[in-house]
Amino acid sequence: MDLRTAVFTAARDGKLQLLAQLLASKSKAEVAALTAEKTDGATPLLAAARSGHRATVEYLLDRCGAAIEACGAVSFDGETIEGAPPLWAASAAGHLDVVRALLDRGAAVNSTTVTNSTPLRAACFDGHLDVVRCLVEHRADLEVSNRHGHTCLMISCYKGHQDIARYLLEKGADVNRKSVKGNTALHDCAESGSLDIMKMLLNYSAKMEKDGYGMTPLLSASVTGHTNIVDFLTQHAQTSRTESISALELLGATFVDKKRDLLGALKYWKRAMDLRLGDQDDVIAKPAAPSLIMAYDYAKEVNSAEELENLIVDPDEMRMQALLIRERILGPSHPDTSYYIRYRGAVYADSGNFKRCINLWKYALDMQQENLDPLSPMTASSLLSFAELFSFMLQDRAKGLLGTTVTFDDLMTVLCRSILEIERAVKQTQCAPDQIQLSKALAIILHLVCLLEKIPCTPEQDHLKKQTIYSFLKLQPRGKNNFSPLHLAVDKNTTCVGRYPICEFPSLQVTAILVECGADVNVRDLDDNSPLHVAALNSHLDIMNLLIKSGSHFDTTNSHRQTAVDLLDEKELARNVIQPLNHTTLQCLAARALVSHRIRYKGQIPEKLESFVLLHR
Known part of the structure; x- marks a missing residue:
């Protein structure tokens, strides 16, 4: 173990005598360097504060001059917190004596991660x-929020720490402060089921505000299934009859899809129906649906107590009621609306009803693309689920199951929707697309193309398929490391896009159709690798031959001045299959001669040839 590691370990484990011995013979500069070094992202002081070793903390500060604000990485409950100062680590771990020692020595009470x-x-x-209490006594700011706008009061309410919430309120915490997404401490109580804290907040004049999705605390409790909160708030003076009805209906939907309790759902739907009907002169009718939805099997919401009673004999109809209610109350932009549509589709798939699943997932996908930002992780998850489902349906183990036929139209619809997601991303002007999400979306598209190649199609369908791929390539999308779709098609890493295997990459079939549809075989990534270079790195000789026959320059170099042959596996067989002399043109030789002899050519030859010469650097 080297000295740096030994110092860190002694500090982390609170072995003060050993730490003092390790540093005793070192100069002031050496001690400063050793105490500033990080091991696993943390300084010795940060590790000692995290572990609660007060004497060690005091020694590092008083005798070694360790930097009291030096931040690093600490782990809590399996999560790594980056940029944490020692005071934060000691506070999170509940080491009061260490917190006091740090504050007494001038630690910044409002320092952040x-x-x-x-x-x-x-x-x-x-x-x-x-x-x-100690931090507040040292003038900690109650209202500093994290990056999501969540305050100390909000997190206390969400975690159910009533004594802390009461203390913060007594010290003047803003009970109606809103987060970035518009939720308040009341929402946090509703989501966690902390009824006693909610009552306390209301006594401090908390207001029933709507968040960014239009959700009140009551609706938040309905979505999360906290019946104690719903029962309390539906009787509260701030809650209208209409709001109570919506909350009870939504809670019933939660019982269907989240709790899987159909009888419990009926109980709350009956309460909502009783409130709707009320007196004969004061009926609150359900709003008429604009149209019946094929994905919901054209189901209608029940409008009478008799229709409600009849639901008990048709569990499938109850599940459609839950989807209809959730969409009406939450709206299509709320994440839960599309999430539970997808969930219901997955349940149908598990039971072998793939057609119902596909119809529901398509409906959810349309909803997501109309309401979410381009390349949203939720939309990407929907597209990936389609690819995994289609892959399973095309496997031998799925044969014999009813309704497992994958149609050309189903696959083309999802492919077009995937390409639409790319188009939305590359055409947005506010900010550049997230490269990681874009790479994932591109990989999903290539898997869909691969699956589509396994489906028999008519000449008209084949033309539509190629026309669609051509339009996709015209967008010129680039993923991580500036990979084009063709780079991804010849890279083995494209295989790993989800939890389950879909298609294997590199894929000769996908490469061939991309090239046929106009993919540039000489396109470059950030390292100046062409698809030919990537195919060589993946030792796929058939793809290399295809790319060369399609016009890929065989002897062009990347940023490390390597040709594709240089990147091939050293096996003699591979080098014998790809014969350089068979693919080297006089043009290439001339370009290499200009470069190797450092002959000035810029301005002496046409610009088109200049770019060709640059490929041979």
Whole structure:
């Protein structure tokens, strides 16, 4: 073990005598360097504070001059927190004596992590009331929020720490403060089921505000299934009859899809129906649906107590009621609406009803693309689920199951929707697309193309398929490392896009159709690798031959001045299959001669030839 690691380990484990011995013979500069070094992202002081070794913390600060604000990485409950100062780590772990020692030596009480979490928030998260009091007494700011706009009061409410919430309120915490997404501490109580804290907040004049999705705390409780909150708030003076009806209906939908309790759902739907009907002169009718939805099997919402009673004999109809209610109340932009449509589709798929699944997933996908930002992880998840489902349906083990035929239209619809997602991303002007999400979307498209190649099609369908791929290539999308679709098609890493295998890459079939549809075989990534270089790295000789026959320049070099042959496996067989002399043109030789002899050619030859010469650097 080297000295740096030994110092860190002694500090982390609180072995003060050993630490002092290790540093005793070192100069002031050496001690400063050793205590500033990080091991696993943390300094010795940060590790000692995290572990609660007060004497070690004091020694590092008083005798070694360790930097009291030096941030690093610490782990809590399996999660790594980046940019945490020692005071934050001690507060999060509940080490009051260490917190006091740090504050007495001038630690900044409102210092934050990378996500803008303060020591006070860290103490609130895990319910360390004594640490909270100490920090507030040292003028910790109650209202500093993290990057999501969540305050200390909000996290205390969400985690159910009533004593901390009460203390913060007594000290003047803003009970109606809103997060980035518009939720308040009341929403956090509703989502966690903390009824006693909710009552306390209301006594401090908390208001029933709507969040960014239009959700009140009551609706939030309905979505999460906290019946104690729903029962309390439906009787509250701030809640209207209409709001109570919506909450009870939504809670019933939650019982169907989340709790899988159909009788419980009926109980709450009956309460909602009783409120709707009320007195004969004061009926609150359900709004008429604009149209019946094929994905829901053209189901209609029930409008009478008799229709409601009849649902018990038709569980499938109850599940459609839940989807209809959720879409009406939450709206298509709420994530739960499309999530539970997808969930219901997955249940149908598990039971072998693939057609119902596909119809529901298509409906959810349309909803996501109309309401979510381009390349949303939720949309990407939907597209990937389609690819995995189609892959399973095309496998031998699925044969014999009813309704497992994958149609050309189904695959083409999803492929077009996937390409639409790319088009939305590359055409947005506000910001550049997220390269990781874009790469994933591109990989999913290539898997869909691969699956589509396994489906028999008519000449008209084949033309449509190629026309669609041509339009996709015209968008010129680039993923991580500036990979084009052709780069991805010849790279083995494209195989790993989801939890389950879909298609194997490199794929000769996918490469061939991309080339046929106009993919540039000489396109370059950030390292100046062409698809031919990537195919060589993946040792796929058939793809290399295809690319060369399609016009890929055989002897062009990447940024490391390597040709594709240089990247091939050293096996003699591979080099014998790809014969350089068979693919080297006089043009290429001339370009290489200009480069190797450093002959000035710029301005002396046409610009088109200049770019050709540059490929042979």
